[in-house]
Amino acid sequence: MSQAATEIVRISGHSGTVPGAGLNREYQVCKLVDTTTCIGCKACEVACLEWNGYTFTQTTFDNSYQTMPETAWNYWNLIKFNEHEREDGSMMLLMRKDQCMHCADPGCLAACPADAAIVQYANGIVDFQEANCIGCGYCMSGCPFNIPKFSPKARKVFKCTLCNDRVSEGLEPACIKACPTGCLHFGTKSEMKELAETRATQLRDNSGFRDAGVYDPPGVGGTGVIYVLHDAKHPELYGGLPRDPHIPTLVKLWKTPLRWLGNFGILFGAVGVFVHYLRFGPKVVKEDESKSTGEGL
């Protein structure tokens, strides 16, 4: 995004063409996670904690290599481990780095009722603005990936920022920088998509993973984090990656048709009783008993 400030479109008193004009620069950033080369070292988890200033806290042992059952408000990056038995009886340890997917069509943002608590930048990063967050947790109901987490202490919701603070300075996210195997890549969406497809083809053609493919779910308009999976037909195997994620229909119904219907109904009701009063007036009881004094208040 910051490159836009140095991109020249017109030059005064200049003969000839404008260098770089008409250049089609892509701002959409993307993180590529190649699960096939992840070794589960958790360097990304540590880098995430370090950069974002959280300290490691007590966790739950789940009889697996996984650090904790799911991401937490102060633990945004978690490798999910699954001991998967294949059809031929052999074992595979599937490891997937779980974090915010930075959906093009974010369910958290759709569900959020607080003004400017969630923003989506032109580079695709979906970021929570904790100063504006009211802690209602509606984002947790709108997210199909179980990412936003409530902090009981701060009474607000937190999640991965895709290191927005680093990316805006031209740096790669902390997790990418820490990865020792190169299974994590960072670049523009089209670059990452191309790299991912190349890798998937390689897996299909040379490594015997017939169903290898790229996870970039269209249900949420594509994501700012994409995966290469050995078995793209069964994304659930990778720590419960949803097969066809989308914004919950009821959240969409609530935000658009129901809200308009409701606003109309409330206005109709308020205007309706006012018009009724103008037309018919109050119900006044004639006091024929001289003892009682009529009106109640």
Place this chain on the structure above:
Amino acid sequence: MNHDPYLLPNGRVLRYSFRERLIHWMAGLSYLYLLLSGLAFWTPWLFWIAIVLGGGTVARELHPWFGIVFMIAVVLMYGMWGHQMGKSPSDKAWWASIGHYIRNEDDKMPSADRFNPGQKLLFWGFLVNGVLLLLSGLVLWLPQYIPWNLHLVRPIAVFLHAVCFLFTVALFIIHVYMGTAMERGAFGSVIRGDVSRAWADHHHHSWYQQLLRNSTTRK
């Protein structure tokens, strides 16, 4: 009729006891907070209400607690009024002549008991919607305790909470309009508790006649 608990010595009729008034306002004022904070979360156009209520975070924090207060009041109301809110044979005729009621042609209305069928609708409407709001509200209050394999419950709660909210708003608008502007004397009855005899006879004829009969038998 000197010591009759309902026919007061000053010639007025006790419509709502202190306990009834207190519980009514416990529900009324907590609902008002719920309504205002709820409207703030309902549409961005009204989010400014949250600022007035102490900011979005405070309003979000207090909203569920007011919900608990409201539901306690609703349960108390059920214990207090539930047995008087049953269907009575004349209800059908009352609804059939609702047009007269709306046009203030009250002389053409079948006589009402202590609570007329409209008030019964209000009572049951708030009770049923209140229970649904409580259930969905609990999910929205503490979504982090809904396990992920039950996460479909969360959007259901979001939607149900909004739908039930709208039903209560409809009931609330009519209730407040009738209780303040439309039915003169009604607001006083829920503040001070008493109404005039003519009011009692006019709006709740059957109830008033029953009070008179009880009073004579008591003598």
